[in-house]
Amino acid sequence: MADYTIISSVSRSILKLLEEKMVPQVLRNAESIALSSPEEKGNMQLYVYLYNIAECRELAQDNQRYGLGSYMQGQDSRFLYLHYLFTASSSSEIQYRALEEQNILGKVVQIFNDYHSLVVPDFSGQNRPPERGIPISMINLTQNEISKIWSGLQLKHRLALFYRVGPVELESEHLTPIARVVDADFTVGENDII
Numbered sequence: 372m373a374d375y376t377i378i379s380s381v382s383r384s385i386l387k388l389l390e391e392k393m394v395p396q397v398l399r400n401a402e403s404i405a406l407s408s409p410e411e412k413g414n415m416q417l418y419v420y421l422y423n424i425a426e427c428r429e430l431a432q433d434n435q436r437y438g439l440g441s442y443m444q445g446q447d448s449r450f451l452y453l454h455y456l457f458t459a460s461s462s463s464e465i466q467y468r469a470l471e472e473q474n475i476l477g478k479v480v481q482i483f484n485d486y487h488s489l490v491v492p493d494f495s496g497q498n499r500p501p502e503r504g505i506p507i508s509m510i511n512l513t514q515n516e517i518s519k520i521w522s523g524l525q526l527k528h529r530l531a532l533f534y535r536v537g538p539v540e541l542e543s544e545h546l547t548p549i550a551r552v553v554d555a556d557f558t559v560g561e562n563d564i565i
Contacts, residue, residue, distance in 0.1 A: 384491045397478045423454035427538040452537035507536045
């Protein structure tokens with residue numbers, strides 16, 4: 372279970388994994404990886420962009436309530452899918468640019484193939500047991516869906532990878548105190564028939 376920081380924790384974990392596996396062999400340094408939209412300018416070689424957060428319909432619930440001990444009641448968690456776009460940018464000479472970008476994206480595919488489950492540490496500062504791995508998988512979008520993403524960013528189409536992380540659990544913090552029945556009084560009067 373995780374609080375609202377789980378979304379940023381997943382993003383940080385992706386950056387950390389890519390940094391560990393790509394610097395310095397494929398990328399110059401850790402600052403070459405950016406968690407940002409590809410429209411941002413800079414010396415980045417790899418952009419990691421969270422472009423969509425969607426509810427996991429397979430695990431969607433009707434905000435049921437459940438007991439937390441004898442005196443509290445909580446609300447069910449939300450389960451989410453996080454959709455990421457990965458694209459590369461090279462500042463090499465034009466004749467080498469496409470090859471370098473393809474090498475960067477090829478390495479990303481290799482990393483997520485080898486590490487198809489993302490271990491997300493607790494960055495919230497709370498002491499929680501370590502989470503189990505969260506699945507990360509490539510998603511195949513149609514050309515039309517890809518075009519919509521790029522036009523939504525107001526950028527021309529670039530070579531990119533699309534991945535889905537999840538389901539990710541976002542725990543509700545809404546707790547309601549409840550009172551348990553502790554005493555019962557059954558009184559029978561003269562006129563009551565048993």
